[in-house]
Amino acid sequence: MILLPALLLILWGEPGLCLEEDRGFDGHIRRFTVADDTVYVATEKKLYQLSHDLTPVQSLTLRGIFKDGSREAVFYRVSEGAEWNGTFSINILLPFVENHTLISCGVSDYECGYCEILDLKNISNRIYSENVRVGPTKRSNVSVAFLVKLKKSLADTYILSATQKYDGESVKCSNNYQTVNLHNTNNDQMGEIFAVIDERGTPNIVCTGNVEFVDGFQISSTIYLLSNLPSGPKNTVRLSWLEAKEKKVDTFKSLRTVTLSVSDGGSSRLLSSSLIPGGSLWSGVFTVDGGQTNTELLVFDIRPDFTGGTETDFCQLATSKTLKPKAVLFRQKHMSSVLAVRQRSWMVFFIGTGDGQLIKLAVDKNYHTTCPKVLYRADDDRQMFPQILLDQVDRRHVYVAFRDQMKLVPVSKCSTYTTVQQCWSAQDPHCVWCGSKQSCTFEDDCKDSDWVSIPDHFQQKMVSYQLVKDSTGPIQINVHTHLTVSQVPSNFACQFSGPSTEFCGNKGPPPQFPQCTCILINGTIPAQGVSSVLSLDVAGGTMAVPGQMKE
Ligand SMILES: *[C@@H]1O[C@H](CO)[C@@H](O)[C@H](O)[C@H]1NC(C)=O
Ligand SMILES: *[C@@H]1O[C@H](CO)[C@@H](O)[C@H](O)[C@H]1NC(C)=O
Ligand SMILES: *[C@@H]1O[C@H](CO)[C@@H](O)[C@H](O)[C@H]1NC(C)=O
Numbered sequence: 001m002i003l004l005p006a007l008l009l010i011l012w013g014e015p016g017l018c019l020e021e022d023r024g025f026d027g028h029i030r031r032f033t034v035a036d037d038t039v040y041v042a043t044e045k046k047l048y049q050l051s052h053d054l055t056p057v058q059s060l061t062l063r064g065i066f067k068d069g070s071r072e073a074v075f076y077r078v079s080e081g082a083e084w085n086g087t088f089s090i091n092i093l094l095p096f097v098e099n100h101t102l103i104s105c106g107v108s109d110y111e112c113g114y115c116e117i118l119d120l121k122n123i124s125n126r127i128y129s130e131n132v133r134v135g136p137t138k139r140s141n142v143s144v145a146f147l148v149k150l151k152k153s154l155a156d157t158y159i160l161s162a163t164q165k166y167d168g169e170s171v172k173c174s175n176n177y178q179t180v181n182l183h184n185t186n187n188d189q190m191g192e193i194f195a196v197i198d199e200r201g202t203p204n205i206v207c208t209g210n211v212e213f214v215d216g217f218q219i220s221s222t223i224y225l226l227s228n229l230p231s232g233p234k235n236t237v238r239l240s241w242l243e244a245k246e247k248k249v250d251t252f253k254s255l256r257t258v259t260l261s262v263s264d265g266g267s268s269r270l271l272s273s274s275l276i277p278g279g280s281l282w283s284g285v286f287t288v289d290g291g292q293t294n295t296e297l298l299v300f301d302i303r304p305d306f307t308g309g310t311e312t313d314f315c316q317l318a319t320s321k322t323l324k325p326k327a328v329l330f331r332q333k334h335m336s337s338v339l340a341v342r343q344r345s346w347m348v349f350f351i352g353t354g355d356g357q358l359i360k361l362a363v364d365k366n367y368h369t370t371c372p373k374v375l376y377r378a379d380d381d382r383q384m385f386p387q388i389l390l391d392q393v394d395r396r397h398v399y400v401a402f403r404d405q406m407k408l409v410p411v412s413k414c415s416t417y418t419t420v421q422q423c424w425s426a427q428d429p430h431c432v433w434c435g436s437k438q439s440c441t442f443e444d445d446c447k448d449s450d451w452v453s454i455p456d457h458f459q460q461k462m463v464s465y466q467l468v469k470d471s472t473g474p475i476q477i478n479v480h481t482h483l484t485v486s487q488v489p490s491n492f493a494c495q496f497s498g499p500s501t502e503f504c505g506n507k508g509p510p511p512q513f514p515q516c517t518c519i520l521i522n523g524t525i526p527a528q529g530v531s532s533v534l535s536l537d538v539a540g541g542t543m544a545v546p547g548q549m550k551e
């Protein structure tokens with residue numbers, strides 16, 4: 001049976017504007033982050049505050065002089081062109097939104113490190129600063145730091161820093177710090193701001209080998225850490241869980257780890273990671289053959305398992321448990337970063353590649369992937385910064401960075417699809433066909449909520465036919481439309497036509513969205529095939545969905 005739904009018509013929409021903002025910075029980008037309507041970018045030379053559309057608000061130089069103060073050296077920024085002898089190189093940039101502050105920590109040429117707490121809305125206002133080590137003692141791309149809450153209250157927020165220790169770190173700088181530490185965020189906590197101690201000493205987690213941290217985050221009371229252990233015979237990728245307990249020491253004692261089983265027997269390395277919102281699924285980009293070229297996007301269910309004995313060494317390789325992926329979603333050379341979002345029941349992945357492409361991949365709940373689309377391609381194959389972030393204001397753009405540039409790339413260009421058929425065939429969960437506007441738009445832009453779009457699982461065609469023959473009853477054709485509708489259609493009808501006269505009897509059940517039935521009078525399908533037109537009163541008018549079936 002060949003299914004040939006030929007689709008007609010439907011009016012032309014206005015071609016929309018496509019935003020594609022560009023912003024160049026002074027110096028290479030080292031870190032960037034987004035909080036609500038503001039973007040913060042740290043380069044080698046400056047810290048920038050920008051609005052969500054990348055309009056500059058202000059910038060601070062990271063060059064200055066460290067002068068001896070009463071207790072310790074203080075960092076004084078110098079004005080443009082003035083003499084400077086110190087640079088504050090930012091490794092950690094954490095918006096502490098609830099406290100209206102931006103925590104920035106890094107390395108200075110002075111002491112072991114330096115941190116500043118700035119006003120989140122106006123980075124020119126420095127609230128606090130200290131010569132203190134938080135995170136690595138040198139520029140590092142294999143360390144992570146993020147805020148965690150051990151209890152429910154704001155006062156119980158800490159900075160978790162996970163850092164490879166380097167040979168040759170001075171005792172002064174490594175004193176009290178281990179591989180994973182919890183730093184205070186305020187002076188009311190035991191030992192004051194940035195301290196790692198608690199009532200029972202300096203709790204932390206050690207690692208006796210090499211470790212590269214790739215990502216970390218907290219979901220309710222579980223803290224997740226993702227890392228590569230490169231020191232074994234082959235690289236091992238690990239997922240670690242910590243349970244947020246009232247005390248730092250108890251939190252660290254809860255450590256449990258599994259090895260992510262990626263390729264059979266081969267060496268694999270985690271390059272980038274993204275939690276899939278709304279559940280326990282997580283996605284990662286891995287190299288799979290020990291080299292850098294062949295990469296895969298995999299999904300794992302990372303819900304924690306706190307059974308089994310406690311672990312004392314983070315980098316112990318003897319962990320017996322392994323976790324297998326739920327699905328391999330995508331294989332492509334040189335993938336380097338991933339961001340996952342949800343759109344209705346679909347998972348949508350934004351994937352950055354080593355040669356400067358941003359790819360969008362929509363995946364349904366059965367892990368069926370639609371065709372990948374290139375959303376953006378850098379003109380000179382520049383490597384993309386291994387981080388992609390979503391615009392939190394409209395959730396319609398993602399931020400990508402290259403060397404000294406940032407771009408705001410639209411997640412979809414719905415308006416380029418001008419018919420309901422094109423809009424549907426784009427298989428883009430961000431786009432709907434809006435009836436009142438007669439155009440393909442974002443769902444939020446369809447004010448009257450009279451839209452149709454792709455169903456919640458992958459379908460190749462908008463209309464499918466099924467021939468039902470059972471030994472006793474009549475032969476019937478079921479015609480099914482594959483649509484998600486904002487409202488059940490007020491009217492749903494089907495018209496069948498064959499080569500000659502009527503061939504559907506009138507005994508069939510009445511059409512009920514999304515299906516119609518035709519009971520064949522003569523018990524056979526006319527040799528020339530059957531055509532149908534399903535009409536639905538949705539999306540601000542009558543929509544006709546034609547299809548054709550041939551045997
Ligand atoms: C930088 O210059 C200031 C003022 O001249 C001086 O006090 C400080 O020691 C210098 N710092 C370094 C790291 O050389
Ligand atoms: C930031 O604060 C400073 C001093 O309080 C003020 O002069 C400046 O205008 C503020 N900048 C912005 C963008 O609000
Ligand atoms: C860190 O940077 C080095 C050198 O730039 C690079 O070779 C390495 O792959 C990076 N590691 C990660 C995890 O991105």
Ligand SMILES: *[C@@H]1O[C@H](CO)[C@@H](O)[C@H](O)[C@H]1NC(C)=O
Pocket residue numbers: 099101117127128154155157185186187188
């Ligand atoms: C918010 O930040 C300021 C500045 O670091 C600090 O003094 C204050 O204690 C913080 N509040 C909380 C609840 O963390």
Ligand SMILES: *[C@@H]1O[C@H](CO)[C@@H](O)[C@H](O)[C@H]1NC(C)=O
Pocket residue numbers: 498500501502503521522526
């Ligand atoms: C049904 O069969 C009759 C008799 O064989 C024929 O005349 C008629 O055209 C057929 N109808 C259809 C719709 O095929």
